[in-house]
Amino acid sequence: GIQVEQSPPDLILQEGANSTLRCNFSDSVNNLQWFHQNPWGQLINLFYIPSGTKQNGRLSATTVATERYSLLYISSSQTTDSGVYFCAVNTGGFKTIFGAGTRLFVKA
Amino acid sequence: DTAVSQTPKYLVTQMGNDKSIKCEQNLGHDTMYWYKQDSKKFLKIMFSYNNKELIINETVPNRFSPKSPDKAHLNLHINSLELGDSAVYFCASRPEGKDEQYFGPGTRLTVT
Numbered sequence: 277g278i279q280v281e282q283s284p285p286d287l288i289l290q291e292g293a294n295s296t297l298r299c300n301f302s303d304s305v306n307n308l309q310w311f312h313q314n315p316w317g318q319l320i321n322l323f324y325i326p327s328g329t330k331q332n333g334r335l336s337a338t339t340v341a342t343e344r345y346s347l348l349y350i351s352s353s354q355t356t357d358s359g360v361y362f363c364a365v366n367t368g369g370f371k372t373i374f375g376a377g378t379r380l381f382v383k384a
Numbered sequence: 385d386t387a388v389s390q391t392p393k394y395l396v397t398q399m400g401n402d403k404s405i406k407c408e409q410n411l412g413h414d415t416m417y418w419y420k421q422d423s424k425k426f427l428k429i430m431f432s433y434n435n436k437e438l439i440i441n442e443t444v445p446n447r448f449s450p451k452s453p454d455k456a457h458l459n460l461h462i463n464s465l466e467l468g469d470s471a472v473y474f475c476a477s478r479p480e481g482k483d484e485q486y487f488g489p490g491t492r493l494t495v496t
Contacts, residue, residue: 307483313425317472319487326483360425366483370415370439374427 278303282375297348299363313360353382388488396494405460405491407475416458417476
């Protein structure tokens with residue numbers, strides 16, 4: 277089956293810093309989503325981005341489907357950005373595969 | 385106006401007991417899922433239902449039995465609970481023709 281790899285596994289930032297999270301996938305995908313799991317465990321939809329670039333405030337994402345990767349950019353990070361960031365892909369049908377996540381801690 | 389809701393939020397029980405977790409979505413979606421998140425935060429799909437029919441069963445022990453009484457509900461019943469069942473269980477839904485999923489708040493199950 278398809279493999280989804282996220283990097284880095286862990287990331288510590290000083291508040292105000294920028295960062296890039298990466299998601300590589302081993303096969304063609306129909307869609308890709310980025311989620312943020314906050315410290316209270318809630319999974320929040322960030323982007324639905326099978327291809328192209330989207331921006332939402334300080335966050336943006338780019339998926340290059342032909343090269344099988346997606347990037348999530350966080351600019352001017354804040355302590356509330358802490359948590360785990362997941363990418364999840366779907367290759368068609370009803371099954372979604374999650375990456376192992378990037379654990380982000382933003383220091384004040 | 386919660387989109388995907390789960391009850392209970394926390395569940396602590398002893399080994400060998402039987403318990404249920406309920407999920408409801410008011411988004412009008414046709415497809416619903418159950419995921420298990422282990423202690424290392426890894427999320428894995430367990431079941432998927434589309435229009436009340438089971439579509440995916442990811443080699444989950446048959447002690448786990450999902451039930452979908454209607455399109456808006458997907459409940460998870462677990463028999464003979466084991467220590468290894470301790471995890472956070474998430475319900476999710478997605479609309480017809482789209483792959484974007486929406487998650488519930490999770491149910492933290494602790495088996496002692």
